[in-house]
Amino acid sequence: MGTIVKIAWRNVWRNKLRSFVVITSMVLGLWSGLFTVAMSKGINDQRVKSAIDTYLHHVQIHNPSFEYNFDINSSIKNPLIIVKELENNNLVKGYSSRIIISAMASTAHGAEGVRVIGVDSKNENQFSDISKNIIKGNYFSKIKSKPALIGQKLADNLKLDIKKKLSFTFVDDKGDLQRIKFKVEGIFKTANSIHDNGNIYVKKEDLNQLLIDNSIIHEVAILSNNIDDSDVLKHQLQSLFPKSKVETWKDISPELGAAQGLMVWFFIIFMSIILLALSFGIANIMLMAVLERKRELGMLMSVGLNKTKIFLMILFETIFISFISLPAGIILSYIMISYYGQVGIDLSIVSEGLEAFGMKSMVYTHLPYDYYIKITILTLFVTLISSLFPARRALKLDPAEAVRSL
Numbered sequence: 001m002g003t004i005v006k007i008a009w010r011n012v013w014r015n016k017l018r019s020f021v022v023i024t025s026m027v028l029g030l031w032s033g034l035f036t037v038a039m040s041k042g043i044n045d046q047r048v049k050s051a052i053d054t055y056l057h058h059v060q061i062h063n064p065s066f067e068y069n070f071d072i073n074s075s076i077k078n079p080l081i082i083v084k085e086l087e088n089n090n091l092v093k094g095y096s097s098r099i100i101i102s103a104m105a106s107t108a109h110g111a112e113g114v115r116v117i118g119v120d121s122k123n124e125n126q127f128s129d130i131s132k133n134i135i136k137g138n139y140f141s142k143i144k145s146k147p148a149l150i151g152q153k154l155a156d157n158l159k160l161d162i163k164k165k166l167s168f169t170f171v172d173d174k175g176d177l178q179r180i181k182f183k184v185e186g187i188f189k190t191a192n193s194i195h196d197n198g199n200i201y202v203k204k205e206d207l208n209q210l211l212i213d214n215s216i217i218h219e220v221a222i223l224s225n226n227i228d229d230s231d232v233l234k235h236q237l238q239s240l241f242p243k244s245k246v247e248t249w250k251d252i253s254p255e256l257g258a259a260q261g262l263m264v265w266f267f268i269i270f271m272s273i274i275l276l277a278l279s280f281g282i283a284n285i286m287l288m289a290v291l292e293r294k295r296e297l298g299m300l301m302s303v304g305l306n307k308t309k310i311f312l313m314i315l316f317e318t319i320f321i322s323f324i325s326l327p328a329g330i331i332l333s334y335i336m337i338s339y340y341g342q343v344g345i346d347l348s349i350v351s352e353g354l355e356a357f358g359m360k361s362m363v364y365t366h367l368p369y370d371y372y373i374k375i376t377i378l379t380l381f382v383t384l385i386s387s388l389f390p391a392r393r394a395l396k397l398d399p400a401e402a403v404r405s406l
Contacts, residue, residue: 008316030329151196318387
């Protein structure tokens, strides 16, 4: 066996240019595939993180009928008991109770249907990233009477600026039409332009003054210690509060959850296509090597080298090419992915389109370590398969005819 391995290693380097072309193609194929997957995963992870930090959070609690009609009277039952439970739950990192009213926001320049979200300004500052996304003005610190935070998209549509007033028209909890004016204190810009155009943040106490029932809470948003704890926390809270509707971020935004779950399959399918294309090149090169050494293989078989050893020799030649290409491709990919994972890739040229899908213009590549293990196994498997055809072709050689060939 040792002699077969030595012969196979020497055969790899008999034609250095050909071996170098095969190795280079495999390295570049692995690098381009892994980097593309890392970029796709980085975009998807960033999209999920941005949505969770801004408006989805890990878990949300509502009245079961609230999400169907957004009725102001469809509030959560016994919100104080829920809040007390969250304060004592080890899985909970933070929470925010909110009032949500469907309203028409209007100025002299137009009107837009919006959700007016009443929050505890101090708690929300630590809970969500709205305060971090303020691009103009302040976060509930300067204007004392009825301040509001609006998205840049909505500000552009209604031609609003700092300290400008806008009116909200809505139906209160008694069924009466209410109209109230707020003053713009801050303009925020998140990665999701749709969210920016449809949501306005105000102080909870300002909305309470307009309602007969001051204990109304429409939403309790929760952050768990880890995103993987979302499902466990959901089941705990649902069993404790069966009359409320408890949902994880995947339930609220199933397209984000589906994309997250499909990333592994995307990786396997995408890399399989690249490796399949490379396997044809490897099989072609190895077949050429077999045909060029037709006479030599015939002589080896004539002096007693059996077909099993011929098969192993061709197999080892292919494996050696993989053992050289695979580490080089993975190392190159890891270096590039790590670098752009820190520096980022600026896609500001298409930022407007990305914002429509809830993505930021700066993308940071990311690829979990288990993906490198998967690609190693997949590459070795594809390489072994690609070596079978040239090895089979070598086994079909007739020693007498092969020796006489040129």
